[in-house]
Amino acid sequence: EVPCLDNAVVVLANLENQTALHANYNNKNMVVSGFALGNTIESKTKGIWMWCVPHPNKEGHTLVLLDTEGLGDVAKGDSKNDGWIFCLAVLLSSTLLQYPLTCHILTENIKIRSTEVADEEEEEDSKFVQFFPSFTWVVRDFTLELVIEGKRVTEDEYLEFALQLKKGVSKKVSDYNLPRQCIRNYFPSPRKCFVFPSPASPENMTRLESLQERDLVPDFLEVTGRFCDHIFHNSVVKTVKGGHRVTGKLLGHLVEIYVDTINSGKVPCLDNAVVALANLENQTAVQEAFKAYQIGMEKVKNKFPVGVDDISSEHQKFSSLATSEFMKRSFKDEKREYLKKLMANMYYVGLLQENEMASEKKCRDLLKNLFSDMNKRLQDGEYSQSGGYELYCRDRDTIVEQYRREPNKGVSAEAVLNEFLNERGPEANSILYTDTKLTENDRKIQEEKEKNALLKQKYKEEEEKRIESERIMQAEKERQEDQMRQMQEKFNKELEQQQQEMDRAIESKLKEREEMLKKGFSEKADLLNEEIANLKKEKESSGGLMKEYVMPILGAVAEILPTVFNYKVLNKALTNI
Template sequence: MSSTIHMPAPVCLIENEDSGTLSVRKEGKDILDRISGPVVVVSVVGLYRTGKSYLMNRLAGQQTGFALGNTVESKTKGIWMWCVPHPSMPGHTLVLLDTEGLGDVKKGDSKNDSWIFCLAVLLSSTLVYNSRGTIDNDAVQKLQYVVELAEQIKIRSPKSASEDKEVEENDQFVRFFPLFVWAVRDFTLDLEINEKKATEDEYLNFALELKKGVGRKISDFNLPRECIQRYFPSRKCFVFPSPASPENMRCLESLQEQDLVPGFLEATHNFCKYIFVKSAVKKLKGGHTVTGKMLGQLAHIYVKTINDGQVPCLENAVVTLANLENQAAVEEALKVYKNGMEEISSKFPVGMESITIVHQKCSSLANSEFMKRSFKDDKGEYITKLTEAIDTYYKDLQQKNEMASEEKCKELLKNLFSDMSERLQNGAYSQPGGYKVYCRDKDDLIAQYHGEPDKGVRAEAVLNEFLIERGPEANSILHADKELTEKDRKIQEEKEKAALLKQKCKEEEEKRIESEQRMLADQEHQQDIIRQLQEKCKKEMEQKQEEMDRALDSKLKEQEELIKKGFDAKAEQLEEEIVRLNKEKEAAGNFFKEYIMPLASAGLDLANKVQTQKAIQNVLTSFFKAL
């Protein structure tokens, strides 16, 4: 996979079939699957034949690409995608989504339009709404799809929602919805409000002002305006004069820049510059950065939900995506560990210290790789899977290292003993003084054995087995040596026993050191997990607080405008949301300080992996619930 990709032309990502069924096209998803880096997703929506595709082409740095068409027939069906390297953010991909025109007379199904609009909102980090003429009441009312969003998108699963009935769903949209840009095409009016020059943003805010009073008409007038203000955290407006004369509009794709109206070129330049600078990386609920691969999975999840007749839910989508990503994170992290251990395994047999050092380094790299990709592992399920997989693989390597050590040591002893074996067969030790010669040769053999390097972890154990096997042989030579008195034999027997006991102690010491190093390695691994989890949770908490800060900023601005315009009752209602958001933000921060930060010094029995993992799982479950 690559961090970015450059497509020569757009492809269809989501097909809108004649039956009204939506489907994710394999070609489009395959392209997204190859993008491992973060994506900035810009979607354009609006009535058909309003020039949406032209703006997308300009964002791609091209004159042509997305089909423009020059008739009243809608050219774009479904959602088309164009991925290009982001012009000002290295390593990021700009994903442009051109949607099917809303209100196509041939379609005759407004529900289908609503789902196209809904998908554009769910998938993008910036939503461009394209319209023609002016932002009058008719233009605002045509944006009825915004009003329907509360019915078509759910933030939380039914279970979560039932646990927290206090929070209204549509009050949460501002946390997760994209930046909203209104592009007004073929604008011919002077930007003036109350006979004073106004900016484009002031023009938009003026158009979205609420009316005071009660009644059905006022309610209908205010509803779409309230939804735009409430759902989208940031709003921007650009007005574009007509790009060319009416006769040239038919061949807009082939026109050179000198053939276009200067004012239109300037507006297009400002629009593109703003999108490149202000459009944020696409993030999930909870603040996790979306990659191209994840975007393709999200599209698949949302389309499947819609086709199943259900309402897309951000929380459910995040959970589904998290499970996919976390499993992939386990596999990638385990691959990092295995690749790292290949070098040491090729050198088997090695000492316990050597394999432990490499194991600690590789397991830490694997943990780091997992933390980079994983998110919302709220029960510690996947970090436990990774730990268990690493443990299993490490134990297998240790067994292979022990076998390699055992084979090498046995072969070494066999070679070293070959001369003694020949003397035994020739009867060199079966004569007076033979036992003394035998002992001298055996001591020389043991000294040579100890002098051989890189015997591995079974060196003393194999030597002990060898000496025990030679015991009857030595005893036979001892008792056959006529030069020795009975007293001498007893003294030698005691020496033999002492030597075997000493060798047994060496074997036990070898095992003790090995066991101790294994335990220390396990503790180091657990501590590394805890340390990296602390960093991970801190990042998750910061992302969550950024999400809430974004919502708070939007709510405070909205409240300020309401107070300024005299809507005191609505401003008071917003105050309750602001207080609730502040409490939620404070609670998440306090939980992190009280439970996550002290985790490493919480008196965990690091030698007991099961107990440590359970403690980590319990804290993670509580932490993500608090988030």
């Protein structure tokens, strides 16, 4: 696993083993050891090796170097295996360093969509440019001058000259054009080229790894410096289809997905890989987001009972944090499956119930303690004598006032008091009718007074519930607004990433069309016009995803409101079954 958030991935796909590029890469990255390199045609490494180094210019990034040095080993005699390795390197990389021009196998070994419809396969062939890495051609041991038709040219101009197509329909012309056409079709402009002279004198070529910088040819060092600066500054973070950035863990998952697909005899599909990757990443996103919520709310639980404002504000705070954590990692949650899982895990209703039960327990214990002396006096018969009812009411009202002054009783203070007073109603009524000091009329007056007091207490309980519900609803509304804001930002970011992919493809196709028109390939230019029109149409329609993506999420998050509002009613209904 690459231990960082963002990674620029570079591929070196070489068909010859001996390369001074590796030796000087060691110098530029200040790496003291690496993989063995041979000085013969026999490869020292097989398949793809990976080398991760801290990015020299971008904090929080890792430069991942992939090398397919084993390609072209005649001892293996397996060109099909080489083709799969090369395709795997292209799928994993954000920058492709290639020598020589051999990219025509890509269309046979990579798919964008999981479809077998011929027309769609031809259409997706034109979309590789959206998702393939940037292309840099590395020409080694160059001894000629960069002159074309008597005019000195740049390295990049030399590459475009080398990629020019020939007119004709013969097999020789087709074989010549095929790899060049593939590079032009699949890899976006601008393409780069670096022409390296021989790195050292002939006698030193067999021991490049042990050479010091002073032993290398100055011209070679100059080109290498420009080359490394280009890689360090222009290699972008690896992304998957849709623009989601790849971390070290995701890169590992990508390797597993593609290798398993190849080993099963199937062709790697970008869409399938993204779906599989999204499922893995979204599961982790839910777990990490819920963990952040859980840790925060556990601290609140330790303080139960608390007021509704306290629990609602804490829920809102940690829910926002959890949503933010989810948004950082999740992608392509188009059916809102994982967002709903996160919301289901954030047990707000359960917390409200736990807080209510904690409040009820605290209030009952408090009343039991406050009434302990009065209960003793009741047992001793102090309220059974003449004038006992007046004494009973005075003691009871004093205790109620003490109860109300007690802080931090939670959300059920009035409800528990109302329940308690109603439970003691028969007791008060018995004392009232045994008090010989009172006349019949006095008893009726006191009885009416008692009823009014209980009604007043019932009103206080209902008012307490109303205020609690209003505050819960308001807090939940604010939480949803925050969640929708984050969803909107997430959507805008993903839409921007998708449109950047399309803009890059459109720009590349426009340049290619202009080149084809200049060289007289009108039919190819017409085909490019169709591809450009399709890309522009797709870009325009992508903005309509708002109704399909963001708005349904509003309904999904709103589903929790009735549950929160009615949780007490539901809880009591279940209790009475």
